[in-house]
Each structure stands twice: as C-alpha cells, then as structure tokens.
Amino acid sequence: MTTLIEAPPTDADGLLPSKKKKSGGGLGEYIMIRFLLIFPTIFILVTMVFFLMRITGDPITAAMGGRLPPEQLQERIHAAGYDRPLLIQYFEYLAQLATGNFGTTLSDNRKVTEMLATYGSATLELTINALIVALLVGIPFGMIAAHRRDHLPDAVLRVFAILCYATPVFFAGLLLKLTFSVWLGWLPVAGRAKTSSELALTALQAPTGIYWLDAIRSGNMAALGDVMAHAVLPATALGLLTAGIFLRLVRTNVIGTLGRDYIEAGRSRGVSEFRLVTKHAYKPALIPIITVMGLQIAVMLGGAVLTEKTFEWQGLGFQLANYLTARDFVAVQGIVVLLAVIVAVTNFIVDIVAALIDPRVRY
Amino acid sequence: MSTNVPVETTVDHRAPLFKRLPVISHFNKSVGLQRGMLVIGLVLTGTFLLTAIFAPLIAPYGYAQLSDADGSFPTQEPPGGKHLWGTTVGGYDVLSRVVWGSQTAVLVIVVAVVLSIFAGVILGLVSGYMGGWLDRILVVVADAIYAFPSLLVAIVMAIVISGGQSSLFGGVLAAAISITVVFIPQYFRVIRAETIRLKAEPFVESAKVVGASSIRIMSRHIYGNATRTLPLIFTLNASEAILTLAGLGFLGFGIEPSSAAEWGFDLNKALADTTSGIWWTGVFPGLAIVWTVLGLTLVGESINDLNDPRLRGRKKAASGKGGPDSTAAAQAAVAAEVRGS
Numbered sequence: 001m002t003t004l005i006e007a008p009p010t011d012a013d014g015l016l017p018s019k020k021k022k023s024g025g026g027l028g029e030y031i032m033i034r035f036l037l038i039f040p041t042i043f044i045l046v047t048m049v050f051f052l053m054r055i056t057g058d059p060i061t062a063a064m065g066g067r068l069p070p071e072q073l074q075e076r077i078h079a080a081g082y083d084r085p086l087l088i089q090y091f092e093y094l095a096q097l098a099t100g101n102f103g104t105t106l107s108d109n110r111k112v113t114e115m116l117a118t119y120g121s122a123t124l125e126l127t128i129n130a131l132i133v134a135l136l137v138g139i140p141f142g143m144i145a146a147h148r149r150d151h152l153p154d155a156v157l158r159v160f161a162i163l164c165y166a167t168p169v170f171f172a173g174l175l176l177k178l179t180f181s182v183w184l185g186w187l188p189v190a191g192r193a194k195t196s197s198e199l200a201l202t203a204l205q206a207p208t209g210i211y212w213l214d215a216i217r218s219g220n221m222a223a224l225g226d227v228m229a230h231a232v233l234p235a236t237a238l239g240l241l242t243a244g245i246f247l248r249l250v251r252t253n254v255i256g257t258l259g260r261d262y263i264e265a266g267r268s269r270g271v272s273e274f275r276l277v278t279k280h281a282y283k284p285a286l287i288p289i290i291t292v293m294g295l296q297i298a299v300m301l302g303g304a305v306l307t308e309k310t311f312e313w314q315g316l317g318f319q320l321a322n323y324l325t326a327r328d329f330v331a332v333q334g335i336v337v338l339l340a341v342i343v344a345v346t347n348f349i350v351d352i353v354a355a356l357i358d359p360r361v362r363y
Numbered sequence: 364m365s366t367n368v369p370v371e372t373t374v375d376h377r378a379p380l381f382k383r384l385p386v387i388s389h390f391n392k393s394v395g396l397q398r399g400m401l402v403i404g405l406v407l408t409g410t411f412l413l414t415a416i417f418a419p420l421i422a423p424y425g426y427a428q429l430s431d432a433d434g435s436f437p438t439q440e441p442p443g444g445k446h447l448w449g450t451t452v453g454g455y456d457v458l459s460r461v462v463w464g465s466q467t468a469v470l471v472i473v474v475a476v477v478l479s480i481f482a483g484v485i486l487g488l489v490s491g492y493m494g495g496w497l498d499r500i501l502v503v504v505a506d507a508i509y510a511f512p513s514l515l516v517a518i519v520m521a522i523v524i525s526g527g528q529s530s531l532f533g534g535v536l537a538a539a540i541s542i543t544v545v546f547i548p549q550y551f552r553v554i555r556a557e558t559i560r561l562k563a564e565p566f567v568e569s570a571k572v573v574g575a576s577s578i579r580i581m582s583r584h585i586y587g588n589a590t591r592t593l594p595l596i597f598t599l600n601a602s603e604a605i606l607t608l609a610g611l612g613f614l615g616f617g618i619e620p621s622s623a624a625e626w627g628f629d630l631n632k633a634l635a636d637t638t639s640g641i642w643w644t645g646v647f648p649g650l651a652i653v654w655t656v657l658g659l660t661l662v663g664e665s666i667n668d669l670n671d672p673r674l675r676g677r678k679k680a681a682s683g684k685g686g687p688d689s690t691a692a693a694q695a696a697v698a699a700e701v702r703g704s
Contacts, residue, residue, distance in 0.1 A: 040503050040507070041503075041506065041507045041510060044503065044504055044507040044508075045507050045508075045511055048507075048508075049519060052519055052520070052523045053519075053523075055523050162657060162660055162661065162664070163653070163657065165656070165660060166602070166652075166653050166656035166657040166660055167649075167652075167653050167656075168606055168609050168610065168613070168627075168630075168649070168652055168653075168656075170609075170610075170613050170627075170630060170634075171630060171645070171649035171652060171653065174630065174633065174634060174637055174645045174646075174649060175646070175649070177637050177638075178637050178640075178642055178645070178646075181638075182637060182638060182639075182640050183640070189637075189638055298510060298511060298512045298513070299512070301512045301515075302512030302513060302514035302515060302610075303514075305512075305514060305515065305518075305614070306514070306610055306613060306614070309613070309614060310634065320515075320518075321614050321615070324518065324522060324616070325615065332519075336515070336519075339511070339512065339515065340511060343510050343511055343512070344510065347510060
C-alpha cells in the first residue's frame with residue numbers, strides 16, 4: 001500500500017489546478033474524530049448481538065436443553081448467573097470485555113481468546129490469499145478493458161466482472177472443486193493442509209498460524225507446496241468476488257484519466273497508447289482501490305464464512321456456523337466482537353490513508 | 364424455458380405512454396453494447412419471473428415430492444429419462460426444485476425489499492427532517508450495521524427470528540426480515556441525505572410559512588422528491604437479496620426443504636456430492652442463482668448507466684472528470700459519516 005500512497009492524483013503531471021481549498025480542521029483533528037468513531041461502531045454491534053442473542057433464550061438451555069432434566073438445567077443456569085436481570089448481565093459482560101476477558105466457550109469449553117487466535121489466523125490467511133488473487137486479476141484486466149474500451153476484450157471483461165458478482169462464492173467454489181479436484185484431480189478437495197504438514201507446522205516455535213508464512217520460515221518446502229495446493233481454490237473462489245469489483249473500478253478510473261490533458265499531451269508527443277495506460281493513467285486509478293479495499297473487507301469476511309464452509313477451511317467463519325448451530329452464544333459474541341473490531345479498524349485506516357492522499361476528504 | 368416470450372418485444376410498440384415507462388424509456392435511450400446488456404438483463408429477469416409465476420405448470424413434480432405412481436424416486440440418479448436434471452441424495456427431482464425455487468426467491472425479494480423500503484424511507488425522512496439527537500443515534504446505528512458483513516447480520520437475525528429453520532411462510536418471512544435489516548441502512552442513508560438537501564429548498568420553506576405540519580411536509584413535499592433513486596436501488600438490492608437468501612440457505616439457516624424449495628439449501632446438500640463426481644445436484648441450482656442475479660444486475664446497471672449522462676454517451680470521448688470524481692464519490696460516504704455524527 002505504501003507505494004500507492006506515493007502517487008497522489010494531482011502530482012502525476014503537475015498541470016492540474018492545485019487544490020488548496022481550505023476547509024476547516026487539519027489532518028490531526030480528522031484522525032482524532034475518525035479514531036473516536038471506532039468505539040461507537042464496536043459498542044453498538046456488541047450491544048446488538050448481546051441482546052439479540054439473549055432474545056432467543058439463555059445459552060445453557062440453548063446448548064443443553066433436552067439433554068438435561070429441568071431441575072439440573074435450572075441449577076446450571078443459576079450457577080452461571082443467566083437468571084439475573086438482563087441489564088446486570090449486560091454491564092457485567094461489558095466490564096469483562098473491557099478487561100479483555102471474552103469468557104469460555106460453552107460447547108467445547110475453550111478460552112474464547114485462544115479460539116479466536118487459532119481460527120482467526122486461518123481466516124486471515126484466506127483473506128490475504130483472496131486479496132492477492134483479487135488484485136492480480138482485477139488490476140491488469142481492468143487496465144486491459146480500459147485500453148480496449150468498447151471493443152471485444154472490454155465487453156468480455158465487463159461480462160466477466162458482472163459474472164464474478166453474480167456467482168455466489170460457494171457456487172464458484174463448488175465448480176472449482178468439481179473441475180480441478182474431482183475431474184482433473186490436480187488439487188486437494190478441502191482443508192488447509194495434509195495432516196502431516198499440519199502437524200509439522202503447528203509444532204513450530206511461535207507459529208504465526210498463517211501456514212505458508214510458517215512453512216517459509218521453517219524452510220519446509222514440502223509443507224509449503226502442500227499448503228499452497230490447498231490454498232489455491234479457496235483463494236480463487238473468494239478472490240474472484242472482489243476481483244470483479246476491482247476490475248470495474250480500475251476500468252472506470254483509467255478511462256476517466258485517459259481523457260485528461262496530461263495524457264493528451266503524452267499522446268501528442270507520440271507515447272504509445274499501451275504505455276499511456278500502463279505508465280501514466282493507472283496510478284491515479286489505483287487510489288480509489290484503497291478506499292474500496294476497506295469497504296471490501298466486510299464483504300470478504302462475509303464471503304469467508306461461505307468459502308470456509310465450502311472448503312472445510314477451519315477458520316472463524318467455519319467455526320461461527322458451527323457455534324451458531326450449537327447456540328454457543330459466548331463463542332458467537334467473541335467472534336462478532338473480533339470481526340467488528342477488524343471492520344472498524346480497517347475502515348479507520350482506510351479513511352486515514354484516503355485523507356493523506358486526497359486532502360479534499362478531510363472535513 | 365424456451366417457450367417464454369422475451370420481454371423486450373413489447374418495446375417495439377411506440378405508443379407514447381409506453382415510451383415514458385421506466386424500463387422502456389431507458390431502452391430507447393440506449394445504443395450498442397449498452398442496449399445489448401439491457402436486453403440480456405431483461406430476458407434473464409423475464410424468464411426468471413415467468414418461471415416463478417408458472418412454476419406449477421413447468422415443474423414436473425412437487426418440490427417436496429419423493430415418489431409418484433410408479434413408486435419412489437431413485438436417489439442420485441444422473442440426468443435423463445424421467446428426471447431431466449437427475450435426482451438428489453434425498454430423492455428430490457432437481458429440475459422441480461430449481462423451478463419451485465424461483466417462486467421462493469421472488470417471494471423473499473418482494474417481501475424484503477418492500478419491508479426495507481418502507482422502514483428505510485420512513486426512518487430516513489424522519490431522521491433527515493427532524494435532525495437532532497434522534498438523527499445522530501440513527502446514523503451511528505445505521506453506519507455500524509452497514510459496516511458489518513451483511514451476511515453475518517442476516518445470520519444472526521435468522522437465528523433470532525426463527526431459531527434457524529422453519530415453514531414456508533415463517534421461513535420466507537424470517538429470511539426477508541433478516542435481509543431487510545441489512546438493507547434498511549442503505550435506504551436510510553440515501554433518503555436521509557436527500558431529505559437534508561431538500562429541507563433547505565425554498566418550496567419546503569414556503570410550505571412551512573403557509574403553515575403545513577411537519578408530517579405533511581415530509582409526506583407530500585419531500586417524499587416524492589427524495590425517492591427518485593429508489594427504483595435503481597431496488598434492482599440492485601433484489602440481486603443482493605437473492606445472494607443473501609442463498610447464503611443463508613447454504614449455511615443451513617434458511618428454509619426447510621419440505622416447506623419450500625430454496626437454491627442455497629440445495630447447494631449445501633450438493634456439496635457432499637461433488638467429491639464423488641455428482642455434479643447435477645449442485646450445478647443446476649447454482650446456475651439458477653447466477654441466471655437470476657445476472658439478469659437483475661444487468662438491468663440495474665444499465666438503468667444506472669442510462670440515468671447518468673456521463674456514462675450514457677458511450678461513443679463520445681470521456682468527459683475527463685472520471686478519475687478524481689469517482690474518488691470523491693467513493694469517499695463521500697465517509698465524509699457524510701464524519702459530518703453526520
């Protein structure tokens with residue numbers, strides 16, 4: 001991302017009118033306000049999930065109901081304090097959260113923080129991989145579409161972009177699985193790695209939990225190959241979803257930039273059309289991608305739930321579906337809080353980066 | 364499906380009234396590639412709607428039918444013969460379930476979008492017009508929901524409403540409400556922004572001077588002006604509603620198979636089949652989703668492009684504003700967020 005920051009849109013040619021429109025409040029103030037806005041977002045989501053989950057009943061009945069006699073059930077509910085007034089429970093929960101105590105899951109009795117760390121890294125790996133796919137597909141194809149505007153490649157790529165959006169991640173995953181794993185037999189069907197490489201990687205000193213990173217660090221090339229083979233299909237399924245959006249964004253922006261005066265100047269000096277697109281027009285077009293990338297994080301996390309289910313990728317989404325089925329509210333709340341924090345912080349970072357690049361945003 | 368009459372044939376009648384109808388006027392404005400995309404979108408959407416309406420006539424069997432006069436259906440039967448698209452592991456006829464699924468999809472879309480427009484428009488009008496602390500709270504809550512992965516919001520709502528699984532009516536309603544919660548913030552934002560803009564217009568002020576009540580100003584003067592962009596959001600949201608419904612079904616928080624056919628649920632069941640090379644249980648419902656979403660998206664996008672004069676004039680050179688303007692547009696939401704709260 002840092003390389004993108006160095007390319008503000010106005011400096012590309014130095015010919016554009018300088019934007020020194022003064023609009024109250026400096027960058028520092030903007031960052032402060034934006035930072036403070038993180039907290040209400042997280043707070044509201046935590047509150048909503050807490051009360052929504054409690055509407056359906058208390059966690060113990062939900063998890064154990066039917067399996068225990070009513071008296072024992074009551075005893076356990078009382079012992080856990082779920083029969084007290086809701087507001088007291090709520091404030092207690094908030095106090096717990098403030099000290100970083102997320103509690104223990106009800107269904108498999110694990111510390112929520114530990115659970116989040118284990119599965120969070122798997123989801124992080126999937127999201128990073130998918131983002132790489134999205135950028136690798138979206139940016140070059142978007143530039144090609146803009147370059148060949150209104151010709152066959154453009155039409156094909158635009159249809160491809162819409163198809164990317166129209167295909168649900170899990171259907172894309174199913175098709176990929178069917179083609180590359182079942183019929184061609186090139187890639188593994190599901191999971192993050194073979195059991196042997198999984199064991200080798202988790203046995204490492206201070207593993208990051210991101211398998212390919214761990215494999216590279218330990219120099220375990222066999223495991224790296226295995227992990228990569230497992231990562232290809234899920235990353236493609238999830239990445240294509242975002243790739244379509246990036247493609248269209250790059251296309252629109254490159255087309256917009258291609259009509260600018262400095263491009264016309266370059267053209268009149270005999271710079272080739274291809275070079276204009278790849279060298280001069282694409283940089284300003286990449287800036288909106290940063291903003292959209294932030295907004296896409298939410299889409300990607302939602303898509304990750306479906307992708308993980310499709311490929312039995314043991315991440316947050318996969319576990320979230322399991323915990324929801326088991327009505328394990330403590331675990332669900334933990335996951336939601338983590339996702340809320342990720343989304344809020346990402347949006348914060350993206351806004352700051354956008355403000356650094358484009359001063360018009362700060363007001 | 365080949366029996367369906369393409370929708371765009373009606374467009375050729377150049378009756379003056381026809382010309383002014385939304386989609387038809389857009390069609391007349393379009394040229395070349397853009398017209399092609401609009402037509403394809405209309406055809407796809409048209410077949411989807413017709414399939415939903417005539418599902419009882421098209422589908423060879425019921426969606427939950429497991430046997431006929433000749434006995435039980437075979438399980439995991441490949442396509443061909445009595446079951447054109449094969450049967451599932453549970454013995455359902457794939458073709459019938461795909462056809463009936465379109466009905467479920469239409470129901471959910473209509474209920475979800477109507478509910479969210481209703482709630483979103485009212486909240487947006489009140490919030491934008493009244494302002495004050497109510498406005499602030501609503502904006503922060505809407506932004507929080509908007510920022511969060513919409514599928515997860517829908518899942519939580521589905522669990523709260525129905526406990527995960529339910530009948531046709533309950534299931535459709537639960538799915539629709541879950542989707543509604545996701546969409547309300549979008550309508551809310553659009554309507555609120557428009558309302559704030561319109562509030563400062565002279566005609567609102569003159570209504571105030573004449574002595575019109577707040578409710579009258581909102582319902583008569585602002586409402587009509589603020590809701591112009593809604594048809595566009597409607598088409599775009601309809602496709603998102605289908606994807607959300609399918610996502611819910613795929614994760615197993617949707618509608619039970621015995622009470623309605625739902626494509627996402629069928630794909631969930633088909634997932635296990637793929638490893639043994641059984642493709643027909645998953646590919647057909649999946650294609651149905653893609654077909655429908657593609658159609659709705661193409662229509663929505665085309666209308667969007669045709670409404671925007673800068674995007675409409677396709678053969679002319681770009682206006683030279685695209686780059687920074689789009690940046691600003693992408694960041695406008697952020698700006699509104701900061702200002703609003």
